[in-house]
Amino acid sequence: MSESYEEKAARLDAADELAKYREKFALDAGTVYLDGNSLGALPAHVPARMADVITREWGELRIRSWDESGWWTAPERIGDRIAPIVGAAPGQIVVGDSTSVNVFKAVVAAARINGDDRDEILVDATTFPTDGYIAQSAARMTGHEIVACDPADMADAVSDRTALALVNHVDYRTGRLQDLPGLTAALHAAGALAVWDLCHSAGALPVGLDAHGVDLAVGCTYKYLNGGPGSPAYLYVAERHQAAFDSPLPGWNSHADPFAMTPGYEAAAGAVRGRVGTPDILSMLALEAALDVWDGVAIEDIRAKSLALTDFFLECVRAYVPAGRVVSVTPDAHGERGSQAALSCENAPAVMAELIKRGVVGDLRRPDVLRFGFTPLYVGFADAEKAARVLAEVLADLPA
Numbered sequence: 508m509s510e511s512y513e514e515k516a517a518r519l520d521a522a523d524e525l526a527k528y529r530e531k532f533a534l535d536a537g538t539v540y541l542d543g544n545s546l547g548a549l550p551a552h553v554p555a556r557m558a559d560v561i562t563r564e565w566g567e568l569r570i571r572s573w574d575e576s577g578w579w580t581a582p583e584r585i586g587d588r589i590a591p592i593v594g595a596a597p598g599q600i601v602v603g604d605s606t607s608v609n610v611f612k613a614v615v616a617a618a619r620i621n622g623d624d625r626d627e628i629l630v631d632a633t634t635f636p637t638d639g640y641i642a643q644s645a646a647r648m649t650g651h652e653i654v655a656c657d658p659a660d661m662a663d664a665v666s667d668r669t670a671l672a673l674v675n676h677v678d679y680r681t682g683r684l685q686d687l688p689g690l691t692a693a694l695h696a697a698g699a700l701a702v703w704d705l706c707h708s709a710g711a712l713p714v715g716l717d718a719h720g721v722d723l724a725v726g727c728t729y730k731y732l733n734g735g736p737g738s739p740a741y742l743y744v745a746e747r748h749q750a751a752f753d754s755p756l757p758g759w760n761s762h763a764d765p766f767a768m769t770p771g772y773e774a775a776a777g778a779v780r781g782r783v784g785t786p787d788i789l790s791m792l793a794l795e796a797a798l799d800v801w802d803g804v805a806i807e808d809i810r811a812k813s814l815a816l817t818d819f820f821l822e823c824v825r826a827y828v829p830a831g832r833v834v835s836v837t838p839d840a841h842g843e844r845g846s847q848a849a850l851s852c853e854n855a856p857a858v859m860a861e862l863i864k865r866g867v868v869g870d871l872r873r874p875d876v877l878r879f880g881f882t883p884l885y886v887g888f889a890d891a892e893k894a895a896r897v898l899a900e901v902l903a904d905l906p907a
């Protein structure tokens with residue numbers, strides 16, 4: 508007798524070295540949480556850490572905590588915690604502000620480094636909208652023209668007019684993984700800078716920022732890094748660009764001597780010059796605590812499990828869901844897949860609403876995409892099987 512999908516899930520879960528990490532998260536047994544690519548789950552130890560931050564560091568130490576509790580240096584300290592997850596040596600990542608704000612800093616800074624005799628900025632035509640909106644405004648300020656371009660066509664579109672390209676590493680809608688090493692090399696060959704948005708890849712797969720010579724990068728921390736709602740984003744400035752990094756938001760936190768309070772601006776050395784104003788310490792320290800779950804975790808193991816999970820989910824969908832009811836828009840090839848499965852589906856809003864009612868939490872990207880994000884630290888194979896099974900039940904109960 509051949510193995511059922513439920514049996515196969517149990518076998519894969521039993522062999523999964525990362526399965527033990529699930530208990531580090533606040534998750535209920537009745538819910539299959541497949542929306543960690545939008546808001547990561549809460550690491551279970553974070554509330555106690557935040558209680559200490561609020562009652563002792565803020566409540567008792569008050570102003571002393573900027574120094575004694577390490578608040579002032581949190582942006583660069585936490586940047587160094589994120590660095591190994593995205594393949595960066597220390598001293599190149601600073602945490603703070605939203606991804607949107609960091610896109611602005613990165614695009615303007617890259618245009619200032621490399622834009623004097625280059626008048627175009629290539630922007631991923633499939634980008635998450637905020638990157639495109641911000642790049643458009645940045646380009647107006649620096650006197651560049653935006654050229655929207657599918658990442659697949661970028662290597663051909665780049666020219667000696669291109670100052671930089673801004674690309675999403677993983678497409679938020681389809682889950683397509685772009686070729687970061689190849690595209691970065693193609694941009695460099697034409698003298699352009701590569702600015703990558705890692706929102707949907709950091710914490711889900713190896714990025715290799717240093718190894719692939721990325722120039723600048725941004726990303727958020729509330730998706731696969733589980734930093735909490737609105738947790739601060741980060742900015743990577745490769746060491747070789749730090750001296751020339753000229754921030755369009757040179758706030759006092761990025762000053763070489765902030766407490767000199769001088770009228771003239773002088774940028775701090777290193778990635779610290781990507782800071783702006785006073786950091787949002789509560790969110791930042793929640794993120795710092797959340798990153799503890801990564802201790803001892805190899806991103807290569809995360810990637811292997813992520814691919815196994817999305818493979819298995821898609822296999823169960825093919826087995827359970829009548830042909831034609833859903834179409835995967837996520838690439839089959841491992842080299843082109845992030846950590847989500849996206850299914851286009853008739854009546855998708857009603858289908859997702861019903862899935863959530865039945866305890867399978869994914870999300871919807873209008874008009875017709877059901878998104879299922881797989882966070883390898885806390886999602887297992889039984890979750891994948893159940894999600895596919897409940898999807899088939901929902902589709903059977905709802906008219907096509």
Ligand SMILES: *Cc1c(COP(=O)(O)O)cnc(C)c1O
Nearest residue numbers: 605606607635675679704706727
């Ligand atoms: C999630 C996401 C953002 C979010 O930006 P915020 O400023 O945090 O709202 C930006 N870009 C991409 C590619 C994303 O996936």
